[in-house]
Amino acid sequence: MNRRSLLALGGASAAALAATAACSPIRIVNALTPGDGVTVTPGEAYGSDPAHRLDVYVPSAAAGPRPMVVFFYGGSWQNGRREDYYFAGAGLAAKGFVALLPDYRKYPQVVFPGFVEDAAQAVAWARRNAARFGGDPSRLFVMGHSAGAHLAAMLSLDAQYLGAQGLAPKDLAGLVGLAGPYDFLPLRDPVLKTIFAPEATLARTQPITFASAGAPPAFLATGADDSTVNPRNTANLAARLRSLGVRVEEKRYEGLNHYTIVGALGEPLRSRHPVYTDVIAYLRSASGEA
Numbered sequence: 001m002n003r004r005s006l007l008a009l010g011g012a013s014a015a016a017l018a019a020t021a022a023c024s025p026i027r028i029v030n031a032l033t034p035g036d037g038v039t040v041t042p043g044e045a046y047g048s049d050p051a052h053r054l055d056v057y058v059p060s061a062a063a064g065p066r067p068m069v070v071f072f073y074g075g076s077w078q079n080g081r082r083e084d085y086y087f088a089g090a091g092l093a094a095k096g097f098v099a100l101l102p103d104y105r106k107y108p109q110v111v112f113p114g115f116v117e118d119a120a121q122a123v124a125w126a127r128r129n130a131a132r133f134g135g136d137p138s139r140l141f142v143m144g145h146s147a148g149a150h151l152a153a154m155l156s157l158d159a160q161y162l163g164a165q166g167l168a169p170k171d172l173a174g175l176v177g178l179a180g181p182y183d184f185l186p187l188r189d190p191v192l193k194t195i196f197a198p199e200a201t202l203a204r205t206q207p208i209t210f211a212s213a214g215a216p217p218a219f220l221a222t223g224a225d226d227s228t229v230n231p232r233n234t235a236n237l238a239a240r241l242r243s244l245g246v247r248v249e250e251k252r253y254e255g256l257n258h259y260t261i262v263g264a265l266g267e268p269l270r271s272r273h274p275v276y277t278d279v280i281a282y283l284r285s286a287s288g289e290a
Contacts, residue, residue, distance in 0.1 A: 025263075026084050026263075029087045029263055029266040029267065029268075029269070030084070030086045030087050030266065032266065032267035032268055033086065033087040033090055033091060033266040033267050033270075034090070034094065034267075035086075035090045035094075036094070037059060037060045037061055037093075037094060038057055038058070038059060038060060038089075038090050038093040038094055039057075039058045039059075039060050039093075040055060040056070040057050040058075040086075040089070040090075041055065041056040041058070041133070042055045042056075043055065044056060044125075044129075046102065046121055046122050046124075046125035046126075047118065047121050047122075047125075049105060049118075051103050051104060051105045051106075051109070051118070052102075052103070052104075052105075052118065052121065052122075053082070053102070053103050054082065054100050054101055054102035054103065054122055054125070055082055055083070055089060055100070055101045056098065056099070056100050056133050057089035057090055057092065057093035057098070057099040057100075057101070058093060058098055058133050058134060059093045059094065059095075059096050059097070059098070059134075062096045062134070064134075065130070065131075065134060065135060065136035065139075066096055066097060066098045066134055066135055066136060067096070067097050067098070067135075067136055067139040067140075067141065067173070067283065067287035067289060068097065068098045068099075068100065068126055068130060068135040068136065068137070068139065068140045068141065069092050069097050069098070069099050069100070069140075069141045069142075069143050069176075069283065070099075070100045070101075070102065070119075070122060070123050070126050070140070070141070070142050070143065070152075071085065071088050071089065071092065071099055071100070071101050071143045071144060071148070072102065072104070072119055072142070072143070072144035072145075072147075072148030072149070072151045072152055073085050073088075073101070073144070073145060073146075073148045074144065074145045074146025074147040074148045074149070074179075074262070075106070075146070075147055075148075076146075076147055076191075076192075077106055077107055077112075077115055077147045077150075077192075077195055078106050078107045078108075078191070078195075079106065080103075080106070080147075080148075081103065082101040082102060082103045085101055087263075087265055087266025087267075088101065088262070088265045088266070089101045091265050091266060091270070091276060092280075092283075095280045095283075095284075096289065097283060098130075098133050098134060098135040100122070100126050102118070102119070102122035104118035104119055104122070104151070105118050107191070107194070107195045111194065111195050111196070111197070112195055112196045112205050113154075113161070113205075115147075115151060116151055116154045116155070116158075116161050117161060117164070119142075119151040119152070119154070119155055119161070120155055120161040120162050120164060120165050120167075121165060123140070123142060123155060123162065123165070123167070123172075124162070124165035124166070124167060126140060127140060127167065127171070138173075139173045139287045139288070140171070140172060140173055141172065141173050141174045141175070141176060141283060141286070141287070142155055142156060142172055142174075142175055142176070143175070143176035143177070143178075143279075144176075144177060144178070144180065145178040145179060145180075145261070145262040146178070146179050146180065146181070146228075146229060146258065146262070147181070148180075149177035149178055149179065149180025149181070149182075150180055150181050150182065150207065152175055152176070152177060152180070153175060153177055153180055153182055153207035153237070154207050154210075155169070155172070156169050156172055156175040156207075156215060156216050156218070157169065157207050157208075157209075157210035157211055157212070157215055158204075158207070158209075158210040159210075169214065169215060169216055170214060170216070172216045173216065173217075173286055173287055174216050174217045174218060174219065174282075174283075174286045174287075175215075175216050175217070175218040175219070175220075176218070176219045176279060176282065176283070177218065177219070177220045177221070177234070177237075178221050178222075178261050178262055178275070179221070179222050179223060179226055179228075179229050179234070179258050179261050179262070180207075180220070180229065180233060180234065180237075181229045181233050182206065182207040182208050182233045182234070182236065182237040183206055183207070183208040183232070183233050183236045183237060184206065184229070184230075184233060185202055185203075185206060187202070207237060208236060208237050208240055211237065211240045211241050211244060211246075212244060213244045213245050213246065215241055215244070215246045216246075217246060217247040217248070217286055218237075218238070218241060218246065218247070218248050218249070219248075219249045219251070219278075219279065219282040219283075219286075220234045220237060220238045220248060220249070220250050220251070221234065221250070221251040221252070221253065221261065221275065221278070221279075222234040222235075222251075222252055222253070222261070223252075223253050223255075223256030223257045223258060223260065223261040224252050224253060224254045224255070224256065225254075225255065225256060225257040226256075226257050226258040226261070227257065227258065228257075228258035228259075229258055231252060234250065234252070235250070235252075238250040249282055251275075251278060253273060253274075253275060255273070256273060256275070260273075261275060264276060265279070
């Protein structure tokens with residue numbers, strides 16, 4: 001999230017914070033997001049690589065096995081840290097969901113499909129360890145922003161990745177994608193061309209290629225002002241899934257861009273835009289909590 005976006009959407013209080021705080025806007029969002037009633041278990045290993053670590057956010061007072069959400073952050077498949085997304089994990093746990101935020105290998109350490117394979121491994125770990133954290137493995141959602149939404153969508157639509165972990169897309173309760181690249185050909189950026197090479201098999205890197213009638217239900221959202229991932233990605237995947245009979249809730253948020261749509265999961269943007277409220281409402285409905 002950039003400073004200009006925070007100032008524009010956060011109002012006077014955010015302007016004062018941004019002017020005085022010696023930290024990045026994402027740290028401001030984390031600092032303003034309440035963590036009451038949330039217990040965090042950091043650094044759980046879900047695989048053998050140093051990048052195979054995740055943090056688990058658990059609602060402290062929630063009774064009974066709770067729905068689970070594995071949230072994948074974005075960063076162009078090249079950047080990102082799970083610690084920066086405290087606001088997302090705490091925000092989900094505060095509403096009664098067990099949230100798991102994994103790191104994963106990125107370029108240049110791996111190219112496609114290495115990061116998708118890591119995502120599948122994290123989901124399998126979440127199911128195996130659900131009881132440790134009071135989670136319900138039969139109500140497990142995948143969620144992501146930007147490149148993280150691509151990972152979540154690939155797991156939901158291309159059965160090979162969860163299949164390698166002894167699972168299937170039907171084992172997922174649903175997909176939540178924020179500003180995801182699902183149908184992003186042709187590639188023009190030279191780094192992305194390397195990440196997703198060879199050109200002859202680029203179709204297999206696109207979630208929309210694998211849309212089918214058996215896909216999990218989905219909540220797909222984009223910011224109307226997104227100039228990083230074209231909103232047509234969300235519109236195209238939503239239309240394709242809907243045409244196949246899959247339940248899809250599609251949202252296009254005016255006044256939000258590629259970064260502020262995920263920032264709106266935390267404060268101060270949460271109070272000014274309905275992204276957080278809409279995501280929680282969808283997860284509750286899809287998990288039978290509503």
